[in-house]
Amino acid sequence: MKVISQSFNNQTVIPGKFAFAIQDPASHITLSSNKNPHLAWSDFPKETLSFAVICHDPDVPSQGDNVNQEGKVVPASLARVDFYHWVLVNIPANIHSIEAGTHSSSITPKGKAASASPIGLAGINDYTAWFNGDAEMSGNYFGYDGPCPPWNDEIKHHYVFTVYALNVASLPLTGAFTGADALNAMKSHILDQASITGIYSLNPQVGL
Numbered sequence: 094m095k096v097i098s099q100s101f102n103n104q105t106v107i108p109g110k111f112a113f114a115i116q117d118p119a120s121h122i123t124l125s126s127n128k129n130p131h132l133a134w135s136d137f138p139k140e141t142l143s144f145a146v147i148c149h150d151p152d153v154p155s156q157g158d159n160v161n162q163e164g165k166v167v168p169a170s171l172a173r174v175d176f177y178h179w180v181l182v183n184i185p186a187n188i189h190s191i192e193a194g195t196h197s198s199s200i201t202p203k204g205k206a207a208s209a210s211p212i213g214l215a216g217i218n219d220y221t222a223w224f225n226g227d228a229e230m231s232g233n234y235f236g237y238d239g240p241c242p243p244w245n246d247e248i249k250h251h252y253v254f255t256v257y258a259l260n261v262a263s264l265p266l267t268g269a270f271t272g273a274d275a276l277n278a279m280k281s282h283i284l285d286q287a288s289i290t291g292i293y294s295l296n297p298q299v300g301l
Contacts, residue, residue: 094137094287096256100130100193106301107252107291111193113200113220113241114295121161121244122295129179129197129237130254130291133190137258138284141186145257145264145279146213147272148179150240152250160243169247177272178252179237180216182279183263188212197237204232214263216270233269240293249299255288 101107109115111130117123132146153176159165181196195211204224207215215236224230242250257279264278294301 094134094256094258094285096132096134096254096287096289098131098133098254098289098291101289101291103289103291105291107240107293111291112239112293116244116295116297122241124200125239127197127200127237127239128194129191129239131191131193132254132256132289134256134258134287135189140260141258141284142262143182143186143259143264144184144188144213145182145259145275146179146184146191146254147177147181147257147275148237148252148254149272150176150178150242150250150252152242152246152248154243154246159245161245165245167243167246175272176219178218178239179254180218180270180272180275181210181213181236182216182266182275184213186262197239200238201234202230202232204234205236206233207235210236214266216266216272216275219272221269235269242293242295244295246294246296247299249292249294249301252291252293253288254290255286257286258284260284 114122155172220234
């Protein structure tokens with residue numbers, strides 16, 4: 094199975110228009126256009142009945158004490174955890190690509206509904222938990238929201254877009270299901286999978 098993108102090449106920098114935020118010399122970061130990137134997949138098993146797309150960042154700090162704090166850094170030595178940026182299941186077997194900007198084309202304070210997904214069934218990404226308690230941003234963030242790593246992180250972040258070919262037409266998921274929920278539901282149904290990885294940083298001292 095193969096996955097490609099017209100938006101970035103494997104192991105290269107994701108353009109800022111596909112991110113939640115970009116660098117800003119005056120304020121460290123500023124919000125970006127937050128478009129989803131293009132994805133296309135091929136060479137999947139003929140028995141495939143549906144596809145799923147998961148994007149996760151495995152480089153998120155396990156502790157947030159120093160995140161985006163003046164005069165501090167998030168050290169490279171800090172343990173890292175997964176952060177899900179896109180959870181999409183039940184993509185029909187006759188769909189083999191997603192065009193850029195069709196699943197997200199802006200930042201939506203207070204989240205967006207699952208019905209905003211033009212194909213498949215969207216779960217919530219981890220901005221839902223990140224913004225919990227924020228009066229201006231709190232809500233359920235269904236579908237795609239792009240990179241926004243800490244601007245003081247010593248390491249670059251990797252964004253892994255994985256497409257799964259499944260042997261079922263739909264997974265029994267409803268409501269605000271998470272990336273972990275989707276992976277658990279599909280684990281016994283995966284025929285094949287392939288990934289493409291983009292890199293990103295908001296720290297000007299991190300070389301990309």
